[in-house]
Amino acid sequence: MTDVNRPPGERIGGWTRLVTARPRLSLLVALLFTALAVVAGSGVADRLSGGGWEDPASQSSYATKALEKRFPASQPNLLLLVDGGGKKVDDPAVATEARALAKKLSGEESVTGVTSYWDTGASALRSKDRGEAIIAARITGDETAAGKALERIAPDYRGQHGPVEVSVGGPVAVKQEMQTTIQEDLLRAEMMALPVTLVLLVMVFGSAVAALLPLGIGVIAILGTDAVLRVLTEFTDVSVFAQNLTTALGLGLAIDYALFIVRRFREELSAGGETLPAVAATLRTAGRTVLFSALTVAVSLAAMMVFPQYFLRSFAYAGIAVVLIAAAAALVVLPAALVLLGDRVNKWDLTRLLRRGRRADAAAKGAEPGAGWGRFARLVMRRAPVFALATVAGLVALGLPFLRVEFGTADDRQLPSSAESHVVQQHIRDGFAGGPGGGVEILAEGKPGAAALADYSAKVSALPGVLRVDSPAGRFADGHQLGKPGPAEAARAAGGAAYLSVQPKGEPVEPATQDLVRDIRAQSPPFQTSVTGTAAVLVDTKESLGDRTPWAGAIIIAVTLLLVFLLTGSLLIPLQAVLLNALSLTAMFGAMVWVFQEGHLSGPLAFTSSGDIETTLPVLMFCVAFGLSMDYGVFLLSRIKEEYERTGNHEAAVEFGLRRTGGLITAAALILAVVMVAIGTSRVTNTKMLGLGIALAVLMDAMVVRSLLVPAVMKLTGRATWWAPGPLRRLHTRFGLSEGESAPGSDTPSGGASGDAPGGSSGDAAGEADTDAASGKGRRRDRVSIR
Template sequence: MFARLDKLTARPVLVLVVSLAFVAAMMVLGSGAASRLLSGGTEDLSSESARATEVIDERFPGSRPNLVLLVRPTAEDTPVEHPDVVAAGEDLVERLEAEEGVTGVTSYWTSGALPLRSTDGQAAMITARITGDENTVSETFTRLAPEFRGEQGDVAVELGGEAAVRTETESTVEADTVRGELFALPITLVILLFVFRSVVAALVPLIVGVVTIATTNGVLRVITEFADVSIFAQNLATGLGLGLAIDYALLFLRRYREERERRPEVRRAVGATIATAGRTVVFSALTVAVALSSMLVFPQYFLRSFAYAGIPVVLFCAAAVLVLVPAALVLLGDRIDALDVYRMLRLRRRAAATESDERQSGRTWYRLAVAVMRRAPLFAVGTTALLLLLAVPFLRVELGPADHRQLPGHSESRQVAEAAEEEFPGRADGGIDVLLPVTAEDPAEDPLLVPTRAAELSEMDGVFAVVTPLGTFQEGALAYAPTPVDTERIAGDRMAFSVVPEEDIAAVSPESRALVEELREIPGALVTGQAATFFDAQDALAERLPVALAIIVVAALVLMFLFTGSVLVSVQTLVLNGLSLTVMFGAAVWIWQDGNGAALLGFDPIGQIETTLPVLMFCLTFGLSMDYNIIVLSRIKEEYDRGGDHRAAIALGLQRTGGLVTAAALILAVVLFGIGSSQITNMQMLGIGVALAILMDATVVRGFLLPALMALTGRATWWAPAPLQRFQRRFGLRDEPEPDAPPADPAGPAPHRPVPAAAPAPAAARPGGEPPAEPSMEPSGPTGRT
């Protein structure tokens, strides 16, 4: 496979022209993707609540309002019953009823229902239903907002409801994406400039990232024709595309420079790089893609969307690195190191010291590995205990729905929702909708059927009121006459009730769950609403999670075995990746649930975490951890196959990759922190949480725990049963470069210009299993190299 890829470099201009034409076509295709993305998707569309919602929205659209107008008199201490306020309120109702796409308009002034009047009488609500799918609802709301927001005669109006929350979430995410890119790209470029020293080389990863993101947007545009896709997937496509592009390009270019020391001819060095670093990129891309594909088993399109976006990102990124970068290297040759940053900044002394700095970094990683292996039990136990301690806060995690509380505190729709919770009686935001069959031949002539059931429901524990086709019931009696919208709650063989919980019952709580379960015991009843939808989605996650975990575990074990040929290394990989997640989950609870650092990060803690986020963060971080694990293990395995010394291979492998992985993790963390700069709490948690996990994985786990565990398992690390060995020899990717020249100095390749080197092979391990003697790092000879 890699030999065929190498042949493409014979025609680099043709490869680049065809590739860029493909990318341009995908950019054109993906230009309209953002407008087709949705902000929902956390519910299970196959659940009872989803079926009930579909019937209610079809038959009784006005009974499920998604638009709220919070109306307050402009004059202080003026009750909503004041004639001027009444006139202004009725005028708003008339105007809203005349709008296209709006139905089910209800207000305190037209119905007299107390749940629509604040307890202090200083505010009232108008509710309505904007019809259509999510995009239509957002378009209608955007059209209506300027006409109804702000002062309207003697009253001031604020807009809220589900339609407002979703529209504001979409606009905030789009703005945050742009701001995150403006934050991450300049910092990333600066880091790349000092990692590569060359402006040309530093631009290669960014170009790969742009290509990856552009092509992925084209794929998302196609997917939106067949499935719902979350708008949050675009953030993932941007962050993951840029991060992986930098990881893979950094790995590829570093290995290319090393191979240039062995093979001065550009074409041969590129071929050797494809056979080594290219193999690592392929396995890394496969493992990340498999981890993300596990989200396809969940029924919520919010989670599936990250697989829709993530899998193309990974595959296009790997393809760009394996096709575009080799072609560019063949064309550029030594010009890949053009525009030296230090020389441009007139830092000649710094430029001269760069090579020794990188060699010093390699020596530091080598010495760290040797020190860890000498005290392997201590480091293994101590590091594991630290990581488990960081995960302790997650034991008290509280899960909840994605709602208005993920918006910033200054958000208008969030303020309206909080006012409805705090100032109005009952819990209108937590209303539970019940769809019941009509058994009478003519319900209109036999109204006792409705009041009988409604009276019974209104006497249930935790129920504030029951809104029915015949009016609103409280404590077993009719409290308010029906509104025009109420009378439409009965059609054919179905009728709809709205059960409003008491105000001390949270929209999603054990009490609301008990209420939902009790309502579902009514024969023939279908129950929906915020609480029912959330609990159904939570149950679906719990049911599908073992399947997703099984996919990840089995695929990771198989791929790692094909990559390394070792059973124990495959198992160790799962353990290490699992431990890498501890800081992320612990921080999610300690910061975003408990509110530690809320003032610094600019969010309002709500005491819970959105249910789907831990699943998403697990799948994403597990895949990225596999990426770094493969980079390190590929070099350890290569050194082990070359010399046969287990401990020397560990030390030399970390020496070769420690700085690389650290730099890649730092750059990816910057990109993720850009995502974490969002005003949406969920995106904050996703970006910053995954960034913390990546940094922990690249430093503590790979620097301390990995060498300690591998030292404890010794040569048995590479063991596998004979049948599995034969399987791996047949199906594993084993391409390796032809050894044209002696191996490079184990201290690491020169970071800049290719200079021929002839270094002795690493010394064999000392008797007694001690690590090999560290090679001299001091300059010697006319070239200044060992």
């Protein structure tokens, strides 16, 4: 049976028929999908990896893998810190016990390259006060296999052994402890965020039934993404940090999309519509905006695919999956649920009495829903130059600390100060002249001769910033040989290759050490060399990100410009959207440096500042925060565009857009901020920075950029805001996309959403019906839409 004779506002499109014809079947399929996702995603946390910051095609990555294969002792990833318990490490009893531990460790499966102070006498393996010394080894295999091996053997070595106390550290211990900590923190964050989010949703909707719907969509998105990540771990490495993004975006975006759809549906019902036509109208309007918003967020996250570091690529995998699943659930599962619920979506109204009082007051004053936001928009537009300049100046000032940014690598200081692997590394930093893993390693290939190695070692030792060079030819400093090669030096050459260890005078990743890496690479010995080490990895990572960041930025900007043009048909609005989105992120980047690099608030926030920012994190935070900012930008622009098409009044359209979406965007931003702050309670510094930084960016975007800067800028640009040259207008007419009704030749109801005034009642945000009646004829257009 067709719907040709229905009034335009009640026409049921093909998509609506598809998702609502058998609503119980749709919900059953969703339930089966969720159950399969639980099974498919089980154990995903155990298969995630703790690294991924290096470029696998870089020189340092090649050298690291080659050294691990040829000279495992050169790349220790397991350190046993042996404390003499008040005795010196050369005490016979201490030395006997330590040698026994080293011998036992060398017999462990998957362990190779065991060295210790007691076997080599190397001063780098002994503390300056001679109270502690190190046993170093290499656990073979990839990160997952090495972590499992550590779990198996660590309990046998940790703790008291006769006169000595042993602590377990090293890179493999750091990664293992970081992975365990993140999993525990993520579970705690979910337990914190879910009840608070539910309370906020009840306050926004008023109805407990309506409030449960967004959480249901969020659960589907999170479980579905976990299943996707579990499958991906069979083919590629996936970072453990990606699970944090899955939880945050799964809840945040699902709630955003469900808020928009459920609220529009309730408005259609409040206007006197029946259930099925109300669902159809909701999908034609809010559904289009949700689809469009999901595309913009997915594109921002997909841009991280251009980077070779699997840390960043993992966030692209998780982000794209969670966005698409959340949007699909909002556009398929949610309409089916709304068809079955009908007006029962308003049941269990827990704020009825309070909201009645506020409505009575508003009615007595003659106020429309969202009137406070309307007055605020008019105020901003009356003083548009002042608000625009003040807001831009304030945002720029908040971002100025980022000019002092120093980039580094993630290390043990990401963990809480009480973590065992952090304690071990801190002891090495504070008490040792130069421990394993802190220097620069050079792999020499091509059958280097003894004389050539000696000459090269002397030249390297004469470079600025070099304390000492250990090579097969002996030990060198200041361009001179300090001693003849012994058994330890002889072990540095085998199978036509050799390796040299360069001990820098400064910290492992400070700028001087990075310059030293570049100076070493600039040498031209008569054999092939490859340089690795912490500083070399950082140099290669910075170069890799520098090469690819412009491409990622170009992808985000180009696709954003295109999508916003398809939404608005304007040449200027897409440019405004990109620039204002970028401005909304300045506070986040400034706070990143002021708080986490420089250590302000490190006490209250319980983290240890390393004095730098992990190199990949700003890229990640930009992509995530930019996508979320566009999410709110689309919600606002779609309603402004809808009203402008209806009335042709630019200022009234801007006021309408803020009045109808101000409360919605603020509520959505607050809920997402709650989720991100819960993530930000993590004990791992990078996760803390990610959660708190994006929470700040989201709040700044919703409460400053969307509320102040957008209406001020649109007032200043006036009707020129909507201008586009003829060819682009025709392109938009053919392929454009908007939230307003677009049935050919039909009357076009505005159907806008009501919004809160700043500080207004959540009851208004919960679903007041629009009071503006639509007028005028709709324009005949072929649109990309959900119909």
